[in-house]
Amino acid sequence: MALVNVLIMGKLSNEDKMHIQILCEQGFGAETIRASYPDKNWSLSTLQTICRQVDETGSAVTHHAGSGRLKSVLLQLVVIVDAV
Numbered sequence: 001m002a003l004v005n006v007l008i009m010g011k012l013s014n015e016d017k018m019h020i021q022i023l024c025e026q027g028f029g030a031e032t033i034r035a036s037y038p039d040k041n042w043s044l045s046t047l048q049t050i051c052r053q054v055d056e057t058g059s060a061v062t063h064h065a066g067s068g069r070l071k072s073v074l075l076q077l078v079v080i081v082d083a084v
Contacts, residue, residue, distance in 0.1 A: 021060035
């Protein structure tokens with residue numbers, strides 16, 4: 001029987017996101033950031049997503065109004081649940 005280490009990734013803290021944002025703004029790529037902080041175990045896709053968000057919106061933490069689920073979809077879900 002082999003031992004397997006399983007690493008469960010948690011959510012990134014706002015502090016980590018801000019740190020990644022600063023590094024992205026300074027021109028560091030996702031792979032460079034990941035290599036610089038091996039103890040953080042950040043996934044490459046998460047870093048790429050955060051860097052893309054910084055490039056598109058200017059921030060890794062704040063959300064713009066209307067960026068969530070459409071209100072009409074939420075209302076449809078409520079109606080469907082009430083009908084059952």
